[in-house]
Amino acid sequence: MRNNKLKINEAANYLGVSIDTLRRWDENGKLKSLRVGQREHRYYDSTQLEEFLLSSCVDIAIKWARSSIGEKPSDIFYCSDSSVFQGRLYKLRKALSENKEIESFFSLLISVVGEIGDNSFGHNLGNWPDVIGIFFAYDIKKKIIILADRGQGVFKTLKRVKPELKDDAEALEVAFTEILSGRAPESRGNGLKYVRAIIGKNPVNLFFQSGEAELNLIQNNLVLKIKKSKKPIRGCLAIIKF
Amino acid sequence: MVIDIKKFGAILTSRQLGKEALAAYLPNFNNISEEEKIYVNFDEIDVFSPSWGDEFLTALYRKFGDRLILKKSVNASVNASVEMLEEANNMKFNIE
Numbered sequence: 001m002r003n004n005k006l007k008i009n010e011a012a013n014y015l016g017v018s019i020d021t022l023r024r025w026d027e028n029g030k031l032k033s034l035r036v037g038q039r040e041h042r043y044y045d046s047t048q049l050e051e052f053l054l055s056s057c058v059d060i061a062i063k064w065a066r067s068s069i070g071e072k073p074s075d076i077f078y079c080s081d082s083s084v085f086q087g088r089l090y091k092l093r094k095a096l097s098e099n100k101e102i103e104s105f106f107s108l109l110i111s112v113v114g115e116i117g118d119n120s121f122g123h124n125l126g127n128w129p130d131v132i133g134i135f136f137a138y139d140i141k142k143k144i145i146i147l148a149d150r151g152q153g154v155f156k157t158l159k160r161v162k163p164e165l166k167d168d169a170e171a172l173e174v175a176f177t178e179i180l181s182g183r184a185p186e187s188r189g190n191g192l193k194y195v196r197a198i199i200g201k202n203p204v205n206l207f208f209q210s211g212e213a214e215l216n217l218i219q220n221n222l223v224l225k226i227k228k229s230k231k232p233i234r235g236c237l238a239i240i241k242f
Numbered sequence: 243m244v245i246d247i248k249k250f251g252a253i254l255t256s257r258q259l260g261k262e263a264l265a266a267y268l269p270n271f272n273n274i275s276e277e278e279k280i281y282v283n284f285d286e287i288d289v290f291s292p293s294w295g296d297e298f299l300t301a302l303y304r305k306f307g308d309r310l311i312l313k314k315s316v317n318a319s320v321n322a323s324v325e326m327l328e329e330a331n332n333m334k335f336n337i338e
Contacts, residue, residue, distance in 0.1 A: 107319035114255025
């Protein structure tokens, strides 16, 4: 997005909220406009809007994944295909490369993000139920990375090769623990086990939800805590904290 | 012969790109002898993942067996990915 001033209707459109919501946020201080006097029109700086979106990226991603209606997310979060995702991984690498605190697990962290994102594209290619592509955002200051898709979810994907699976919780358990070899005709299927192995030895936490099941993986610990989610989502949601 | 993995990029995490990398590289093996060893050099790689590795390294292992030699790497994601591939595919790479 170029750095310029947007009218309130343009800003509302960019953020995906109503004009009344923006007026309310201006008045209560959640997102101040650039208006000088009460009689002036409200304007918003594009950089300010981008920063506002990034600071709310977790809430936006969760809302996007849970919504019954599939709509493309804002451009700054949207990876329409794997090449866009790959380009943004390079941006993430650049953003993280100056952080000395994570030097020891820098490559592992990005490879985990790459595996989760690549999983979304690989398992849904040609079969996306509504929105094609993934939501991908990060907030380096808050040390958080978020990925989401509105794909088929882990249960439906794994049931093709393991028909005895009963529900989302069982599918998550299998996806993060079992080596599934010979998954003809495709050879994929071990990305999430890699994710677990990395988190088990590094200062990284993961929340992962698919359908009606969610799990938490706590840093330096291989134990999976799987439970039923309060609110189901369409595909997969991953929140990584480091 | 030596395969410099950095020539495929600095971040190698996509399964699809791993598949394309293999397809692009295969003609290089047309004229090698049956005894020649194939060394894989990971120097200057930033990020590596099992998905890319499965399409490239596993395929080369199946083609060349012990003639495929992975050079030791200091990159944590390369080493973790190689370990995962060995476990998932029940095989052991020649590393030196």
